[in-house]
Amino acid sequence: MAKLHLIKLSVGTETIESLRQWQAGKQTQTADGLPRHVTRMWPKRADELLDGGSIFWVFQGMVQCRQRLLRFDEVIGQDGIRRCAFVLDPAIIPTTNALKRPFQGWRYLQPADAPADLPAHRQTEDELPASLSAALADIGVL
Structure with a gap:
């Protein structure tokens, strides 16, 4: 299990599919073709993040x-x-939906606070409209 994760607002994309499309652009890729996100700050806890950590995207x-x-x-x-x-x-x-208030930049996210991955049989489901997902998450259904 990861020691630490990051959480970040996905600015400029509103869905998982639009994130996927954005990351397919050459300007967002490394020389070896991997997607990247450039930010001002360098994580002080990089070793913990690279020990199985993920970046969780907020839309x-x-x-x-x-x-x-x-x-x-x-x-x-x-x-x-x-x-x-x-x-x-x-x-x-895809993960289970979890409400998150707006914040600046990125933040560390403890594994215990990270949303679970969607089960494999649910990963191909169509995305719910954001307002419906938010309402269902708010009452604890999602």
């Missing part, structure tokens, strides 16, 4: 999926500022 106020963290690459922007690229496993794993 429209709900955690809906995760991707395993593979490594952290240094990226120097055109402005000369050092940034961190979270290099991700291309497999996007």
Whole structure:
């Protein structure tokens, strides 16, 4: 089991499918073709995150999926500022929906607080509308 995870708002994408499409773009990939997310801050607890950790993505106020963290690459922007690229496993794993209030940047997420993966037989289901998913999660059904 992972020692630690990350949680992040998926800014610019509103569904798992739109995240998948965004990550398919060359500008969001490493030289070896893996998806990445570039951020200003470098995690101080990188070793714990790379010991099986994932980044959990929040869409429209709900955690809906995760991707395993593979490594952290240094990226120097055109402005000369050092940034961190979270290099991700291309497999996007749907999770049970969990409500999450808005927050800035990324946060550490303890494994005990992470939503469970959806069972394999449910991973091919169509996504529910965000408002319905939020309402069901709010009353504890999802």
